[in-house]
Amino acid sequence: MRVERPGDRRFARAGGILAVAAGLLVGSALAGVPGAAAGLIAGLLLGVALHRVLDHRTARRRAALAAPFPGEWREFLLEAYDHFERLPEDWRRRFEKDLRLFLAEKRITGVGIEATEELRLLVAASAVTLSLGWPDYEWDQLTEVLLYADNFDRDYAVGDSELSGMAHPWGTVILSVPALRQSFEHPDDGYHVGVHEFAHILDVDHTHFDGIPVGFYGARAREWVEAAEREMRRLRRGPSAFDDYGAHDPVEFLGVAVEAFFELPQEVRRRHREVYSLLSAYFGQDPAAWDDARGLDE
Ligand SMILES: [Zn+2]
Missing domain, CATH: 1.20.58 (Methane Monooxygenase Hydroxylase; Chain G, domain 1)
Structure with missing residues (x-):
């Protein structure tokens, strides 16, 4: 931004x-x-x-x-968000700038709970993770983020239910707060509800989801569709770095692939090289190389 x-x-x-x-x-x-x-x-x-x-x-x-970026926010991010910690210094500065612009522009509303500063930071960090390599990206399709006190069902009844997040084609993202916190607490399990739901927003093309990220056209879009179909078949056959949740639906495959790209980058690079290189080119980010640089192994 x-x-x-x-x-x-x-x-x-x-x-x-x-x-x-x-x-x-x-x-x-x-x-x-x-x-x-x-x-x-x-x-x-x-x-x-x-x-x-x-x-x-x-x-x-x-x-x-x-004002300078608040020191306590920086400490919080370093403590709470492994992806922020993995970023090279200049990328971290860019992350901080985008985070503040996102917070200044986007509505984040608690439903029955307070949207605390900490929660707002977690929401913004999820979104900025995806858009960090795109200086001109504005999250225009995103209209509002709603925070629910717990998981919810398809009638939006909050309680011990199946859904931890949802992205509407018209631009509202709903996140369950316990699931959002858990996503940050476990940085390398391939599960991140914030990253997942914001990835759906990238798929919003004229108000429908099709599993092809906005910005992939022509040959690139075909490459993505073919890679996704191959990986979905592989997922249905046996273990993969991607969550089974993406095995049957290209829209959900995109979500889980993006989650794994940011949570298990070295593993995705090794086991699913084509998806890794497509997503790395798409996001303009190379999280596996950043993990190499900080001396991490898979
Ligand atoms: Zn999804």
């Missing part, structure tokens, strides 16, 4: 010109020269308002980054 969104300036300029032109045209059609003057003024005001909205967002982002 950037302080000033790419395209904002162009968008504001084009929007302003369009508003002025539309004002002139509509005004003159309705009431001749006086109408055109009134339309021009209305168009100018609209253009100015648009600028102000975008400037406001840039200012909010600047404010979010104005």
Whole structure:
């Protein structure tokens, strides 16, 4: 994420010109020269308002980054999140910046529980893990994150139920707080509900999930589909670094593959080289190499 969104300036300029032109045209059609003057003024005001909205967002982002990154947040992340710890220093700084911009922009709401600072950090860390290699990515498809006090069922009744998370095609992500905490407490079991649900959001293409990450087109998309089908067959036959949950549905395969990529990178690189290299190129990240660099073996 950037302080000033790419395209904002162009968008504001084009929007302003369009508003002025539309004002002139509509005004003159309705009431001749006086109408055109009134339309021009209305168009100018609209253009100015648009600028102000975008400037406001840039200012909010600047404010979010104005102070140094809070030391207690850094300590918390180092303590709670193995993936943050594995990042090289410059990537960590980038992670901290993206984390703050995500928190400044995205709504995270507790349902029946308080969305504490700690929980908000865990949510943002899950999302930023995926987008860290994409400086222009904005999580635009994500509308809101809801935190539930426990797992839930398909009618959203909270209790000891099957679902620990859910991502809706319209952009709401629901996370069960105990499952989210557990995901961070066990960094190398291939299970991470936050990473899993945010990976579904990457799959949102015109409001449906198809198991192909947004940004994979043409030959790359075909490569992914073929690799995924092969791995799903393999999963159905026997053990794999990927969770069985992804054995039958390409949408869920994408989720579990992304979880394993970040939680068991060296194992995925060794046992599922093609998936590893596709995801590594896709995310612009090489977590297995970072684990090599810190002297870890599988
Ligand atoms: Zn899923």
